[in-house]
Amino acid sequence: xxxxxxxxxxxxxxxxxxxxxxxxxxxxxxxxxxxxxxxxxxxxxxxxxxxxxxxxxxxxxxxxxxxxxxxxxxxxxxxxxxxxxxxxxxxxxxxxxxxxxxxxxxxxxxxxxxxxxxxxxxxxxxxxxxxxxxxxxxxxxxxxxxxxxxxxxxxxxxxxxxxxxxxxxxxxxxxxxxxxxxxxxxxxxxxxxxxxxxxxxxxxxxxxxxxxxxxxxxxxxxxxxxxxxxxxxxxxx
Amino acid sequence: xxxxxxxxxxxxxxxxxxxxxxxxxxxxxxxxxxxxxxxxxxxxxxxxxxxxxxxxxxxxxxxxxxxxxxxxxxxxxxxxxxxxxxxxxxxxxxxxxxxx
Numbered sequence: 476x477x478x479x480x481x482x483x484x485x486x487x488x489x490x491x492x493x494x495x496x497x498x499x500x501x502x503x504x505x506x507x508x509x510x511x512x513x514x515x516x517x518x519x520x521x522x523x524x525x526x527x528x529x530x531x532x533x534x535x536x537x538x539x540x541x542x543x544x545x546x547x548x549x550x551x552x553x554x555x556x557x558x559x560x561x562x563x564x565x566x567x568x569x570x571x572x573x574x575x576x577x578x579x580x581x582x583x584x585x586x587x588x589x590x591x592x593x594x595x596x597x598x599x600x601x602x603x604x605x606x607x608x609x610x611x612x613x614x615x616x617x618x619x620x621x622x623x624x625x626x627x628x629x630x631x632x633x634x635x636x637x638x639x640x641x642x643x644x645x646x647x648x649x650x651x652x653x654x655x656x657x658x659x660x661x662x663x664x665x666x667x668x669x670x671x672x673x674x675x676x677x678x679x680x681x682x683x684x685x686x687x688x689x690x691x692x693x694x695x696x697x698x699x700x701x702x703x704x705x706x707x708x709x710x711x712x
Numbered sequence: 713x714x715x716x717x718x719x720x721x722x723x724x725x726x727x728x729x730x731x732x733x734x735x736x737x738x739x740x741x742x743x744x745x746x747x748x749x750x751x752x753x754x755x756x757x758x759x760x761x762x763x764x765x766x767x768x769x770x771x772x773x774x775x776x777x778x779x780x781x782x783x784x785x786x787x788x789x790x791x792x793x794x795x796x797x798x799x800x801x802x803x804x805x806x807x808x809x810x811x812x
Contacts, residue, residue: 501794525713526720534726543726551718557725564733566761572737573757586738593734595765602758647801647808650780653769654800657781658788660762672756673763680764681772693764700760705753 488613495617498604501658502596503625505651506537510626513540514633520547524634531630535594535623538690539563540630559689566694569701570598577605585612592619594626596652599659606666671707676700776807 510531517527522544530540539560546556571590578586589612597618604610664673680696687695741754770781784800791799 498793501797504794505797522719523714523716525715526723529715529720530723530726533723534730536726536730539726539730543722551716551722553718553722553725556722557729560726561729561733564730567730567733568737568740569754569757569761570737571734571739572741573754573761575738575741576754578738587735590734590738591731595761599758599762647780647805650769650777650801650804651797653766653777653781654784654797655793656762656766657770657784657800658793658796660759660766661785661788663758663762667755667759669756669759672760676760676763677767677771680767684768684772692768693761696764696767697757697761700763701753701757704756704760705749708749708752 487611491611491613492617495600495604495614496621497617499596499600499618499622501655502600503621505655506596506622506625507629508649508651509537510629511633511636513537513544514630514635515637516541516633517544517547517630518634518637520544521549522547522634524631527634528627528631531627534560535592535626536560536564537594537626542689562694563690566697567593569694569697570595574598574601574605577602577610580609581612581615589615589619592616592623594622596655597622599656603659603662606663669704672700672704675703774811776804776811779807780804 513531514524514527517530518524522530530543534540534543542559542563543556546552546559571593574593578589581589592615597615600618601610601615604614660673676696676699679699680692683695684692746754766781769777771778780800780803783803784796787796787799
């Protein structure tokens, strides 16, 4: 499609939406084994496929869903699961705050809908875009909607067919997310050549990962790297 | 198909804390004035959080993962995202076979 064909706002919406969906492709692929594994694990724990799909659709947070499934029992330890989810997803406080300055083209209702979909993958891809061009709602929902639907689909399929991929590490699939995030990190770093937040975050994340259970290391590393950048302001000014 | 009310209640609790975190930081920054220090911190959040997510895999899983991460970065320098990711996955599979 050439740009001269673009007439009205609906064309621009479609083009931006499709561009977002296209640029989400690597993550749409790398999420497949995780969705299948989560669905299979949930069935294994006694959740029905409907319950598994509802969890994916309502919560839409992979790592928290894995932990919740791991904790699942009868009776359901509801407070432990909700508290763990809150801890795991505390990093979204930082992520939403960082995205705010790039959401000037969003109406308020659009922004609050968009934030429902603030999974790590969508957030990172949106920021990569925002480093180059203003972030439009159409582009953001082009990332979010296919990713959301595929998460629903693959967890559901995993719930029905069980452990189709018994050893994802054999195919390197466990490395897929790290690879995607590395590439996105590299792209962001090209626009913002700062090593301090990266170095501090890596050191603190590794330390906390060794010492504390769960995914505390993400919040700890993220917060430490952020704080380091904030504290540098005085000496630079 | 079975839907246990306690399961639904659990999911709604998970939804509440997750959505709360996703809108909370946004809401705060929009509502309150962001000084230069907080601004510099927020600009560093993407680098810091992404680094923290991948740090254990890249730095502490073993030589195969660390070398594959290096290969992924070198590929990302010139190639599109999907090619770099597939190259990184291929590298980790090969290295695990060789180093095992």
